[in-house]
Amino acid sequence: MIQERWTAVDRYITDLLVPSDPALDATLQASAAAGLPPINVSPAQGKLLHLLARAQGARTILEIGTLGGYSTIWLARALPADGRLITLEADPKHAEVARANIARAGLADVVEVRLGRALDTLPRLAAEGHGPFDLIFIDADKPSNPDYFAWALKLSHPGSLIITDNVVRDGAVIDADSDDHRVQGTRRFFELLAAEPRVSATAIQTVGDKGYDGFAIALVTGDQ
Ligand code: SAM
Numbered sequence: 001m002i003q004e005r006w007t008a009v010d011r012y013i014t015d016l017l018v019p020s021d022p023a024l025d026a027t028l029q030a031s032a033a034a035g036l037p038p039i040n041v042s043p044a045q046g047k048l049l050h051l052l053a054r055a056q057g058a059r060t061i062l063e064i065g066t067l068g069g070y071s072t073i074w075l076a077r078a079l080p081a082d083g084r085l086i087t088l089e090a091d092p093k094h095a096e097v098a099r100a101n102i103a104r105a106g107l108a109d110v111v112e113v114r115l116g117r118a119l120d121t122l123p124r125l126a127a128e129g130h131g132p133f134d135l136i137f138i139d140a141d142k143p144s145n146p147d148y149f150a151w152a153l154k155l156s157h158p159g160s161l162i163i164t165d166n167v168v169r170d171g172a173v174i175d176a177d178s179d180d181h182r183v184q185g186t187r188r189f190f191e192l193l194a195a196e197p198r199v200s201a202t203a204i205q206t207v208g209d210k211g212y213d214g215f216a217i218a219l220v221t222g223d224q
Helices: 002-017 022-033 043-056 070-076 092-104 118-127 142-154 169-174 181-195
Strands: 060-064 084-089 111-115 135-138 161-165 199-208 211-220
Touching: 002 043, 002 199, 002 211, 022 070, 022 092, 043 070, 043 135, 043 161, 043 199, 043 211, 060 070, 060 118, 060 142, 070 084, 070 092, 070 111, 070 135, 084 092, 084 118, 092 111, 111 118, 118 142, 135 142, 142 161, 142 181, 169 181, 169 211, 181 199, 181 211
Parallel strands: 060 084, 060 135, 084 111, 135 161
Antiparallel strands: 161 211, 199 211
């Protein structure tokens, strides 16, 4: 009942504020047809990411966890004409579907999909001189979130936003004894966030089509 209500309210919000969009709709259809799991952000969440990137005036974005490129497209559309987004994906099939979706959305010149485990591709990105990025969206394997946060900090500048998805996990984040590595990764990530003097952060619980979860948002302040 509660999930039904959350889904219905998400639909109400989306119908009014997030108009249907051919490229984004086609992205979800192609991802489903290719058998990708429906673990993309919701339309309302995608638009939130887009608005945050626009409000921040982001020119460079790094995404960790591409899937079919749904959040990628929302974020890339917030960029100016000379903006750039690099998205990291470990699964070759996901990367292939994402590249097709991104091309269909007319963003092939803006977005680069890098195939490989992010903990391998992040050091390469840094070695190639990429960054700092204005916005970093972390949405891949959750046990690695502490490492991704450390990399995000390395690849950011004062004023960068670091946004991390799925940080509430149906409320399981408060279970200190959880044997779920995703929960423990999230808890360790929160501890790093709390102890890090160079960021000011908060997290927001969310409900909706995607169930009960949440986003963490950290502004890199550079303060020591
Ligand atoms: N951000 C996407 C969206 O909202 O449309 C959803 C991303 S999905 C939750 C997580 C993605 O991270 C999956 O496509 C998965 O294959 C990828 N992934 C998992 N482990 C990874 C790793 N070690 N490095 C890079 N990508 C990884």
